[in-house]
Amino acid sequence: MSKTSQPKRKTERSLKHNHGACIETALSRAEQRCAEEGERFTGLRRQVLELVWAEHKPAKAYDLLKKLSDIRSGVAPTTVYRTLDFLQERGLVHKIESLNAYVGCSQPNAEHSGHFLICEACSEIKEIENSKISAWLESAAQDEEFKIKTETVELSGLCIRCQPS
Ligand SMILES: [Zn+2]
Numbered sequence: 157m158s159k160t161s162q163p164k165r166k167t168e169r170s171l172k173h174n175h176g177a178c179i180e181t182a183l184s185r186a187e188q189r190c191a192e193e194g195e196r197f198t199g200l201r202r203q204v205l206e207l208v209w210a211e212h213k214p215a216k217a218y219d220l221l222k223k224l225s226d227i228r229s230g231v232a233p234t235t236v237y238r239t240l241d242f243l244q245e246r247g248l249v250h251k252i253e254s255l256n257a258y259v260g261c262s263q264p265n266a267e268h269s270g271h272f273l274i275c276e277a278c279s280e281i282k283e284i285e286n287s288k289i290s291a292w293l294e295s296a297a298q299d300e301e302f303k304i305k306t307e308t309v310e311l312s313g314l315c316i317r318c319q320p321s
């Protein structure tokens with residue numbers, strides 16, 4: 157049997173990207189990360205991460221529990237929270253504090269705090285990949301002799317698709 161593959165069109169990437177590839181990349185990175193730390197990337201951890209990555213939108217623990225209950229039986233809320241903690245500690249997901257929800261990390265190999273652009277209209281979340289923000293905040297805090305414990309940068313507004321043209 158032969159498989160025909162679709163040619164990739166780069167120009168369409170910004171408007172309609174291949175989200176299947178996003179999920180695949182996230183899962184293989186997670187597998188790698190767990191292996192490096194001697195942790196098991198269990199079926200449950202994989203399923204929770206896959207559900208968080210279903211969209212580039214915030215996922216609430218409660219909704220994850222509901223979706224998870226559809227694919228496996230006997231899932232307790234504490235199990236979901238513990239799994240999310242595990243993924244968060246390894247930098248595979250970020251918690252969006254202002255929404256009390258989770259989003260997959262697009263760059264789990266680099267040490268960073270999450271900085272996010274959150275669209276109020278379509279709820280899409282984009283992680284800003286910019287270490288300059290951290291460096292700037294660090295120096296601003298140092299000027300005040302302040303020791304940073306958590307760094308939360310969440311900007312809300314309208315994404316490019318939701319802005320009135
Ligand atoms: Zn995607």
Ligand SMILES: [Zn+2]
Nearest residue numbers: 261262263270
């Ligand atoms: Zn991240």
Ligand SMILES: [Zn+2]
Nearest residue numbers: 275278315318
């Ligand atoms: Zn939007």
